[in-house]
Amino acid sequence: MKPERKSIDEIELLEQMLLVRAYEEMIVESSAAGKVPGTCTSVGQEAAGVGVVSALTADDLILTNHRSAAHLLARGADPGRLLAEVMGRRDGYCQGRSGSLHISVRELGVVLTSTIVGGELSLVTGVALAQKMLGRPGIVACFFGDGAACEGIFHESLNLASVWDLPILYVCENNQWQAFVHRRETMKSDHIAEWAAPYGVDGATVDGNDVAAVRAATLAAAAHVRDSSRPFLLETYTYRSRGHFEPDDQAYVDPAEHTAWLARDPIEACxxxxxGNGRLTPETAAALQQRVQQRIAAALAFAEASPFPDISEMTRDVYA
Known part of the structure; x- marks a missing residue:
């Protein structure tokens, strides 16, 4: 029996990317105004997150990292509760305890967000092993960046997943930058997908700025994991157009490179x-943008109206 997957139109994918972009741009503005803490954004790489998550099923689990907005929103997370969490409010998904860097949403299958580089890679094998031993449906998608791929835990995780035949879809969002260091300073090859072969794992690279291509590649990769009960490494080749952490003036970025990638913006391309193919009209495009802005305005109002946790709640859910 094949898992049920919600059908989705490319216009819906566009709207999801618009939502992610508007959400993060609002956080950037609020951070500059001192209203919310600084955070890591995924501006410029929305197609990678939206395309992958749109191809998963409700039974699939997700482990993600500090650039998680696209993964969470595409999974169906409420932007108001996400923003409340970023602002440390009680109505956030983790009651204001996690900020933007540690959000988990159990009801959506988002096991964790790890701010430790490669932290999710160290945990995904255990999550997938539990899925396998308990006979649960669904695969486990693990998002990480090219920086984490240069950590030793990436190789340990991939090797163990191969040895134990674990149902893991590794998703490397190769966005060219590792904090303030370009990936060319830390690795000789352009692509990370090819690093899977020595561990007996299949891999593929897809244009991470083409949301339709990412979705198609993920459907194929996820099907491989389900059918073989073997891991797969999917690399989405994309670009982070804003700095590592807000605020960041990106003085270390080559302006020519930055301009070239901005011309390949995934939202504008979609x-x-x-x-061009007549599926969208200028009027419909404007309506999409307006609907997204209304959702973000409502999210901000919800988050700002949410109270801060009481001091008495500080140790709730703390076990040690």
Missing amino acids: RRRLL
Whole structure:
């Protein structure tokens, strides 16, 4: 019996990317105004997160990292509760305890967000082993960046997943930058997917700025994991267009490289394609943008109206 997967149209994918972009841009503005703490954004790489998550089923689990907004929102997380969490409010998904860097949403299958580089890679094998031993449906998707791929835990995790035949879809969002260091300073090859072969694991690279291509590649990769009960490494080749952590002036970035990647913006590429093939009209595009902005305005109002946790709640859910 094949798992049920919600069908989705590319216009829906565009709207999801618009939502992610608007959500993060609002956080950037609020951070600059001193209203919320600084955070890591995924601006410029929305197609990678949205495309992958859209191809997963409700039974699949997710482990993600400090650039998690696209993964959470595409999974169906409420932007108001996400923002409340970032602002440390009681109505956030973790009652204001996690900020933006540690959010988990159990009801959506988001096991954790790890701010430790490669932290999710160290835990995904245990999660997948539990799935396998308990006979639970669903695979486990693990998101990480090219920086984490240069950590030893990446190789340990991939090796163990191969040895134990674990149902893991490794998703490397290769966004070219590892904090303030370009990936060319830390690795000789352009692509990380090829690193899977020595461990007997299949891999593939996809244009991470093409949301339709990412979704198609993920559907194929996820099917491979389900059918073989073996891991797979999918690399989404993309670009982080904002700095490592807000605020960041990106003085260390080559302006020519930055300009070239901005010309490949995933949202504009999707919008142009849909307008060009007649699937989208300028009026519909404007309506999408307006609907997204209304959702973000409502999310901000919800978060700002949410109270801060009482001091008496400080040790709730703390076990040691």
